Amino acid sequence: MFYDVFISLCKRDGKKPSPVAVELGLRTSNVAQWKKGSTPRPEVLKKVATYFDVPISYLLGGTDDNGIENPPAVSDEGNKKELLINYINHMNQDQLDQAGAFLKWLLSNQEK
Numbered sequence: 001m002f003y004d005v006f007i008s009l010c011k012r013d014g015k016k017p018s019p020v021a022v023e024l025g026l027r028t029s030n031v032a033q034w035k036k037g038s039t040p041r042p043e044v045l046k047k048v049a050t051y052f053d054v055p056i057s058y059l060l061g062g063t064d065d066n067g068i069e070n071p072p073a074v075s076d077e078g079n080k081k082e083l084l085i086n087y088i089n090h091m092n093q094d095q096l097d098q099a100g101a102f103l104k105w106l107l108s109n110q111e112k
Helices: 002-012 017-023 028-035 042-052 080-089 093-110
Strands: none
Touching: 002 017, 002 028, 002 042, 017 028
16 A cells, blocks of 8 residues: 555656655665555655655544545556546545645636
């Protein structure tokens, strides 16, 4: 589970998993262990969470601090619309209202 989330975050940021591990001061063999199903130690989870700016609970396949479940991984790295739709499908009504207000603001500022 952790590996899938890690890979999704790497793809989101346009990075490759092994170089990210090295940036975090880890060995590339850690990535291979995660792929086999192991979960990183708490101090490694904290490093990864900080690096990607996500809560540790998100890395472990639960929900983030806002209650948004981890969306399904996007198979096509370039399909940003699908990723956004996956996030939207996991939002509650309050989160949808906030996202809608932000999108309206974003679009109105883009036209200026």
